[in-house]
Amino acid sequence: MRRLLYLVALSLMTMVLIVPTAGAQQGQNVTVMMEDNYFDAANITVPAGSTVTWVHNGNNPHTTTSYDGLWDSGIIQGGSGGSFSFTFNEPGTYEYFCRPHENQGMVGSVTVTGGGGTTVQAGGATAPLPPSGGFTAPSVILPAAALLLGAGALTFAVLRRRTL
Numbered sequence: 001m002r003r004l005l006y007l008v009a010l011s012l013m014t015m016v017l018i019v020p021t022a023g024a025q026q027g028q029n030v031t032v033m034m035e036d037n038y039f040d041a042a043n044i045t046v047p048a049g050s051t052v053t054w055v056h057n058g059n060n061p062h063t064t065t066s067y068d069g070l071w072d073s074g075i076i077q078g079g080s081g082g083s084f085s086f087t088f089n090e091p092g093t094y095e096y097f098c099r100p101h102e103n104q105g106m107v108g109s110v111t112v113t114g115g116g117g118t119t120v121q122a123g124g125a126t127a128p129l130p131p132s133g134g135f136t137a138p139s140v141i142l143p144a145a146a147l148l149l150g151a152g153a154l155t156f157a158v159l160r161r162r163t164l
């Protein structure tokens with residue numbers, strides 16, 4: 001029984017690793033550090049479908065806030081190691097800033113490429129971007145979970161037969 005629990009846990013871990021890959025359409029996972037008081041790297045270029053994660057690595061409170069209102073992390077406190085993620089599905093250039101430190105030049109941009117020759121838009125243009133919280137639809141997750149749980153149970157059955 002303990003082995004079954006182990007296998008179920010293993011299946012769940014595998015699911016966590018597989019599901020984002022399945023839903024990402026060749027996107028990448030890119031990390032931008034929030035330092036005192038600048039983004040590193042401030043200007044990045046990623047393929048469509050990429051998820052950008054801002055990770056707080058400083059002592060001051062920071063935000064990542066879209067000029068177009070597409071995302072706003074809210075204040076992330078210094079020393080928290082907190083982070084915020086956003087998935088970019090539509091090509092374009094998305095400019096953002098840190099609310100407490102915009103005046104000190106704490107700004108950045110994410111340029112999203114790809115999507116069949118769509119021209120890259122300047123920041124502030126009306127980008128038809130469906131807001132995405134970085135999670136794949138449950139319609140993908142549930143079958144994947146069922147599949148992997150089944151695989152885990154099957155593996156358990158095979159292993160138990162071998163040990164007998």
Ligand SMILES: [Cu+2]
Nearest residue numbers: 062098101106
């Ligand atoms: Cu800041």
